[in-house]
């Protein structure tokens with residue numbers, strides 16, 4: 628499965644955290660195993676050595692397996708170990724409450740926010756129930772209150788992390804002026820098209836605001852910025868909810884119509900052109916030219932299809948602007964002419 632760059636970044640951060648945690652667990656288990664052996668607490672020492680063995684195997688898996696799988700195996704094994712540790716302590720008359728404190732951060736990374744919260748609460752209740760059979764009630768209350776505070780803290784942290792990640796994702800995917808998807812997201816979308824292979828096809832629409840330099844010159848750049856924002860909003864109103872709109876360049880937008888042929892693209896482009904020409908831009912005359920070209924998986928590269936859409940756009944510009952031109956109609960316009968235009 629193809630991952631976008633944001634997911635890759637998050638995955639690599641999760642992987643690094645997993646590795647740090649793996650080292651911490653290893654150091655802790657060596658210390659606990661050694662100490663308990665010296666103190667003659669054989670049961671606890673045995674448990675520490677067992678945890679060390681499993682966590683060392685997990686660390687190797689973490690390093691050897693592909694990142695996502697290694698991290699998941701590690702966190703799942705640690706969570707299972709902690710539950711096992713409490714049950715083991717219960718069996719041997721030592722509740723080992725302190726184990727419970729290690730679980731919340733593990734769960735935070737294993738799952739996220741609300742599911743992690745449910746997991747942490749269930750685990751807290753489980754540990755309290757197990758320990759209540761072995762220690763005075765006041766000890767259970769102490770544990771439950773401390774653990775409860777930790778859960779609240781970790782949950783707040785997880786929520787903040789989720790919100791920050793969502794905000795970061797939005798800003799890395801979107802253009803700040805027009806609020807549509809940015810060029811980076813467009814590049815990732817076309818890379819995804821190429822990678823998906825098969826019998827896929829899609830139609831590209833390249834939309835360029837006519838005489839935009841003149842709009843800037845006559846009304847100023849702030850009005851130019853407002854026109855870009857409003858054009859994006861008007862285009863978005865015409866598009867179906869699932870169809871993404873990209874800011875392709877300065878005053879240029881792109882649409883990728885999945886599984887659509889050139890005819891469908893031309894019909895949509897005409898609706899978009901009419902919508903812009905009919906909108907009120909508060910004292911500014913705004914029109915767009917649109918070039919349309921279809922891409923099929925087995926007929927040339929995506930870059931070539933974009934080149935054809937670009938050529939169609941410039942054919943629209945050359946033939947008077949405020950119009951839609953398809954790839955088939957523009958095929959006779961040589962590149963040299965398009966550059967001169």
Ligand SMILES: Nc1nc2c(ncn2[C@@H]2O[C@H](COP(=O)(O)OP(=O)(O)OP(=O)(O)O)[C@@H](O)[C@H]2O)c(=O)[nH]1
Pocket residue numbers: 804835836837838839840841843847848849850851852855876877878944948
């Ligand atoms: N205000 C504003 N102007 C921008 C922005 N990005 C690009 N521009 C300007 O858009 C103008 C584009 O001009 P040209 O490429 O000559 O195109 P045009 O005037 O629209 O002419 P045609 O495309 O041939 O109709 C340039 O003057 C850029 O400085 C932006 O974000 N805000």
